[in-house]
Amino acid sequence: MSKELLQIQDASLANRIQLWRRVKDVIFIGIGVVMASIGLKGFLLPNDFFDGGAMGMALLLEIVTPLDLSPLIILVNLPFIYLGYKQLSLRFALKSTLAILALALLVHYIELPVITADKLLIAVFGGFFLGTGIGFAIRGGAVIDGTEVLAISVSRRSSLTVGDFITVFNVFLFIVAAWLVNLETAMYSMLTYFSASRMVDFLINGVEEYLGVMIVSEQSDTIKEKITYDLGRGVTAFKADGGFGEKAKNPDRNVLFCVVTRLEVTRVLTEIEKIDPKAFVIQYPIKDTKGGMIKKRPLH
Template identity: 35%
Template sequence: MKKIRIPWYFIQRFLGIVMGAVIVAISINTFILPNHIADGGVTGIAIILYYIFQWDVGLAVFILNIPLFILGYKAVGKQLFYWSILGVGIMSVSLRFTQFLEPLTTNTLLAAVFGGVITGIGMGIIFRCRGSLGGTDILAIVLNKKTQMSVGQIILIFDAFIFIAAAVIFNPETAMYAMIYMFIAAKVIDLVQVGLDYNKSVLIVTEKPDAIAAEIIGCVNRGATFFHAEGAFSNTPKKVIYSVINRAQLTQVKEIVHRHDPDAFVSIGDVSEVVGEGFTPWKGH
């Protein structure tokens, strides 16, 4: 009988989404719900329903997502659809089974800040594993195909309505704390997905491209690429050097350029993620 071998990347993706969903649920039960802070998306609606009617948040999240999953089945693709169901299911169950956890703080500002950090870590892990927690993300993808608005704009509009509802039903401070919470969560999501190791891209227009490129490759141990360009003012052909380096190597590269050509034009930019030889290896993502 032939054994079924489950690929390791599939197991990693599964465990990552499960872990991320559990972390988000713990954050909601220990920071958000006890301190009456709203959230965005479907989770935000479920939290408002909990505050008003004492409905179970986990069950509400699951029920509210059902019509969205039905609506978005064809729009989001089978892969994201099934992984989203996993994320929503695990978070709903985790919200139910982590209700016993005591609040970690009764200070609303601290709850918004640290709740944003913990939620951001959980969501970042889920996104890094190419999953989602369904909700308005799916609805936004569906509406994006039928309107001129981007997915981000649609999600922002939904969240704005939820924050306005929280301000009207409760008080403006509730909405303000929710905005702090969402802002911090968004920043932490980016950090988890991309990491702290920001790299730099360097574009060099110089009269000594071969010497500079050779030293970047030989001394800095980074690759360099030539772009063939033409000066708009002089109409003379030029070799433009492009290279991606880490922050620690930036000073060394600038010294190399200045030594060979003090009149060189250098443009330096931030690169949030680099995948390939010499940087982060491909891992099937």
């Protein structure tokens, strides 16, 4: 009887979590579509600026062809959506399709006043709004710019990383833009791309990037207590053997692991050095975390 009750409670909890996840996805994608529309209609389109990636391709085609941007956004992203379906999932492809259709409709029907004629402000704030839109859409499990999907596919078949491919892709895009339009517009549009990419990174990774800290020390118990009780961060202790010299003769030792933000890591390192100046400490970036005794990242 208790087992059946536990199963019912687990199913109910799982359903609530799934429902809340879907609600958050819809909210994030909706915000993303609106913000990207503001960037396009309020800044980039009235001034013939463009961006990198699939959106940059659509904007460039809109400048050099008589076609409207709305159908171009859909047409350019269709191959990326198909790749997303093949490489990721049907749900991802459906969510991305709906997000791109919503963006195309907003771009076609809404009218915004031209906010500024200053080219530098257009490049920076156009990228800000467009990057915010792309970042929120990604947080919602969809894309409104499908270049990263193509990059993932290429990286699986070659030695290029995702970042390498996106960089190469955009270099060629801006070269074509400089040739078809003019060099000045291409240069300002590069600023738009850099602004947009920074906003995407900010929304996905957060202002406080997490770092994994691994500590090898003879004073591991004291360090663990310091981090746990004084700094209020969780620590995991791994049983380990020494691998070389005298330390290899002491198999009973702990290697500590904790996760802190970049803003907190200096204090952690200071406390470790106070206890054991010879401690071996490794730091490496972590993309995301969930649970445990860490500071919650916004938008989770």
